[in-house]
Amino acid sequence: MKSLMIGNMAIARGAYEAGVTVAAAYPGTPSTEIVENISRFEGVYAEWSPNEKVALEVGFGASLGGARTLVAMKHVGVNVAADPLYTLSYTGVNGGLVLVSADDPGMHSSQNEQDNRGYGRFAKLLVIEPSDSQEALDFTREAFDLSEQYDTPVMLRVTTRLCHSQSLVQPGEKLDRPLKEYKKNEAKYVMLPGFARLRHLEVEKRMAALREYVEESPLNRIEWGDRNIGIITSGIPYQYVKEVMPEVSALKLGTVNPLPEKLIRSFASQVKKLYVVEELEPVIEEQLKAWGIEVTGKSVLPRTGEYSPELLEELLLGVPAPSGYQLDESIPARPPLLCPGCPHRGVFYVLKRKRLTVTGDIGCYTLGALKPLGAMDTTLCMGASIGAALGLEKARGPESARKTVAVIGDSTFVHSGITPLIDTVYNRGNTTVMILDNGTTAMTGHQDHPATGRTITEEETSRLDLEALARAVGVKRVRKVDPLRIGELEKALDEELSHDGPSVILATRPCALIDKSPKPSLYIDEDKCKGCKICIKLGCTGVYWVQEEKKARINPDLCQGCGLCIDVCKFDAVLERGAN
Amino acid sequence: MAADTTNILIVGVGGQGTLLASRVLAQAAVAQGHDVKVSEIHGMAQRGGSVVSQVRYGPKIFSPIIKRGDADVIMAFEKLEAARYLPFLKKGGLMVINTDRIDPLPVMSGEVAYPEKLEEKIARVVPKTISLDATGIAAGCGTSRAANIVLVGLVGRALGFPLDALEEAVRGLVPQKVVDINIKALNAGWNYVDNDLISMVRD
Numbered sequence: 074m075k076s077l078m079i080g081n082m083a084i085a086r087g088a089y090e091a092g093v094t095v096a097a098a099y100p101g102t103p104s105t106e107i108v109e110n111i112s113r114f115e116g117v118y119a120e121w122s123p124n125e126k127v128a129l130e131v132g133f134g135a136s137l138g139g140a141r142t143l144v145a146m147k148h149v150g151v152n153v154a155a156d157p158l159y160t161l162s163y164t165g166v167n168g169g170l171v172l173v174s175a176d177d178p179g180m181h182s183s184q185n186e187q188d189n190r191g192y193g194r195f196a197k198l199l200v201i202e203p204s205d206s207q208e209a210l211d212f213t214r215e216a217f218d219l220s221e222q223y224d225t226p227v228m229l230r231v232t233t234r235l236c237h238s239q240s241l242v243q244p245g246e247k248l249d250r251p252l253k254e255y256k257k258n259e260a261k262y263v264m265l266p267g268f269a270r271l272r273h274l275e276v277e278k279r280m281a282a283l284r285e286y287v288e289e290s291p292l293n294r295i296e297w298g299d300r301n302i303g304i305i306t307s308g309i310p311y312q313y314v315k316e317v318m319p320e321v322s323a324l325k326l327g328t329v330n331p332l333p334e335k336l337i338r339s340f341a342s343q344v345k346k347l348y349v350v351e352e353l354e355p356v357i358e359e360q361l362k363a364w365g366i367e368v369t370g371k372s373v374l375p376r377t378g379e380y381s382p383e384l385l386e387e388l389l390l391g392v393p394a395p396s397g398y399q400l401d402e403s404i405p406a407r408p409p410l411l412c413p414g415c416p417h418r419g420v421f422y423v424l425k426r427k428r429l430t431v432t433g434d435i436g437c438y439t440l441g442a443l444k445p446l447g448a449m450d451t452t453l454c455m456g457a458s459i460g461a462a463l464g465l466e467k468a469r470g471p472e473s474a475r476k477t478v479a480v481i482g483d484s485t486f487v488h489s490g491i492t493p494l495i496d497t498v499y500n501r502g503n504t505t506v507m508i509l510d511n512g513t514t515a516m517t518g519h520q521d522h523p524a525t526g527r528t529i530t531e532e533e534t535s536r537l538d539l540e541a542l543a544r545a546v547g548v549k550r551v552r553k554v555d556p557l558r559i560g561e562l563e564k565a566l567d568e569e570l571s572h573d574g575p576s577v578i579l580a581t582r583p584c585a586l587i588d589k590s591p592k593p594s595l596y597i598d599e600d601k602c603k604g605c606k607i608c609i610k611l612g613c614t615g616v617y618w619v620q621e622e623k624k625a626r627i628n629p630d631l632c633q634g635c636g637l638c639i640d641v642c643k644f645d646a647v648l649e650r651g652a653n
Numbered sequence: 654m655a656a657d658t659t660n661i662l663i664v665g666v667g668g669q670g671t672l673l674a675s676r677v678l679a680q681a682a683v684a685q686g687h688d689v690k691v692s693e694i695h696g697m698a699q700r701g702g703s704v705v706s707q708v709r710y711g712p713k714i715f716s717p718i719i720k721r722g723d724a725d726v727i728m729a730f731e732k733l734e735a736a737r738y739l740p741f742l743k744k745g746g747l748m749v750i751n752t753d754r755i756d757p758l759p760v761m762s763g764e765v766a767y768p769e770k771l772e773e774k775i776a777r778v779v780p781k782t783i784s785l786d787a788t789g790i791a792a793g794c795g796t797s798r799a800a801n802i803v804l805v806g807l808v809g810r811a812l813g814f815p816l817d818a819l820e821e822a823v824r825g826l827v828p829q830k831v832v833d834i835n836i837k838a839l840n841a842g843w844n845y846v847d848n849d850l851i852s853m854v855r856d
Contacts, residue, residue, distance in 0.1 A: 079693070234717060237693045237694065238693070239689070240689065312716045313715070313716050316715040386720075395743075397722035397739065398739045403768075404733060404737045405733065407666065407734070408758060412700060444758070606762075609761065609763065610762075617760075
């Protein structure tokens with residue numbers, strides 16, 4: 074019986090059917106639901122790893138141990154895992170190993186839109202790309218066979234539109250697959266130069282074998298139509314091609330590295346005008362050009378952003394998108410915001426008021442960069458806030474450290490904030506680090522991590538003590554504050570910034586979306602409100618401005634009763650309902 | 654796009670339950686034997702930002718996303734979002750607006766004004782516009798959070814889905830303890846449309 078599944082669920086199902094028994098990931102949009110769903114299958118060990126590098130290393134060990142293993146991450150996570158990945162290509166596998174790279178064209182929820190098909194060529198991997206949920210399941214199953222057959226990690230490359238689109242899937246039977254035997258084999262698994270040189274020769278042999286395989290692979294197919302136009306495409310763009318140009322001939326590629334040269338040459342020779350339709354980088358197009366095949370791609374289609382059916386209609390067919398209905402009205406933007414009651418809000422309010430330089434990091438709290446809080450100077454990648462603050466100090470002198478704060482979430486700190494903190498201590502930095510500890514990985518949908526003390530399946534486990542950890546790496550000044558108490562925050566910042574040497578301030582309070590503790594119901598006394606707008610500057614949807622009255626008011630449906638506006642109001646106009 | 658394909662664009666503010674609404678309609682479409690695709694947005698945009706999910710069904714669906722000017726129905730959970738996505742509506746398409754107003758930050762802070770009488774302005778441009786207080790109707794059924802299901806009831810009927818297919822989809826997708834309230838909300842939306850409205854919509 075067919076059922077609707079998002080691409081990520083279909084990948085999880087495919088892995089389960091293929092007999093996966095180990096899965097590891099660090100959460101990251103759009104990949105999060107893959108291992109989350111795998112963890113719910115019987116007989117599979119799944120984990121949230123502290124970061125993607127660890128996830129892939131766990132995957133390496135599990136594969137060696139004979140298990141079919143899946144490791145999933147968002148595109149930028151592969152950068153973190155790139156170190157083990159490149160050499161994993163040399164060692165090869167024992168149990169099949171599939172790495173899912175979930176790319177984000179259009180940057181729905183990412184800091185860049187890198188095209189990870191590039192890793193295939195660079196790390197010499199088989200890269201396959203499905204274009205709907207059924208293929209996501211089928212390709213994932215197939216990937217494990219291919220991984221074992223060619224002794225290679227296989228990259229399953231998907232994009233946001235695949236991960237988070239639902240389509241119909243016919244699930245299959247679960248394979249009954251015994252654990253493969255583990256055999257010690259240092260020449261294959263110990264990458265000393267002498268062994269690695271020999272393995273590199275094996276890698277090249279494998280790539281040659283894969284080049285043969287892709288010519289005949291059932292993952293590639295030609296759909297003949299009008300031969301005046303031929304389109305080579307893969308993944309989600311294939312769907313857009315079929316939507317707007319169902320009549321043309323299409324070569325749909327499931328294997329995007331290596332590319333099937335003979336198949337492509339044959340297709341190219343049988344069509345009049347050849348296009349490549351691929352989002353982001355001209356990975357396929359450049360290979361065709363290197364082979365001397367005349368083709369049109371990025372000269373008419375963009376290298377940036379996500380494609381859409383109307384984009385292809387406009388740029389390939391010259392059909393302007395239908396105008397639809399128009400309203401003569403300017404529509405105010407609706408940017409994403411920190412939630413009402415979010416404990417991060419108080420931190421950014423204070424940082425802004427103190428006019429501090431703030432090196433930021435990746436998470437919900439990156440929204441602290443937006444107006445009206447606007448209290449962030451940098452966001453680069455996971456964990457970068459602490460190293461960036463140290464670098465700023467080394468460039469501008471220790472005095473600058475008195476005006477600089479590194480801000481990082483608890484999950485991000487565990488992911489990759491610990492080593493730069495060690496660097497700060499080791500190299501005599503004076504950075505003040507604020508760990509925004511809301512007890513979860515909030516942005517991706519509240520996943521657990523080592524400092525929550527719960528596993529992916531919500532079992533109790535040893536909890537990483539962030540305070541003890543900071544002390545253990547040599548930070549002498551470590552303190553906890555409540556991020557919703559402005560006075561407490563200001564005092565802590567003043568003291569730590571003026572003090573020489575590194576310090577860590579743990580701003581601890583649970584994410585407003587998971588905090589179930591009772592909160593007061595608040596309102597604004599209209600007689601006391603002087604219309605100073607200080608509460609409006611908190612950027613909270615729970616409080617709004619009434620232009621006609623020049624007063625602020627609380628929206629009881631949205632207000633979470635966090636009390637931050639009580640703290641900032643100079644006229645005691647915010648009151649608790651029912652309190653005296 | 655094929656004439657026998659139906660495109661529903663569901664727009665609102667992160668946290669309003671657009672995802673559930675799209676899943677209920679999609680499930681009902683599957684039960685009717687259609688090919689179905691749904692496109693959702695997860696992650697950062699969900700934090701109070703403008704969100705859109707898309708449901709397409711028919712004999713064979715390729716693209717999971719709807720072209721500009723090609724939506725048969727826009728289900729707007731909030732007025733401003735109805736206005737924002739208006740250009741996606743097909744000429745002759747149906748616009749359903751929940752009359753909720755949720756101020757975006759630039760409005761809350763007093764930087765810009767929330768446009769006045771939006772639903773009237775839209776109705777002047779779009780002949781097939783239905784505005785209703787789905788949030789109020791849902792509150793009458795037990796929780797204002799079921800406004801999404803009220804809208805599903807209305808749109809489901811306008812698109813010709815059988816009530817029992819929608820009910821079954823709701824039962825399969827909402828948590829057990831709120832099934833009754835949501836079934837009530839679905840029926841309230843279903844009964845909101847009278848025969849005149851139905852013939853206008855299907856005209």
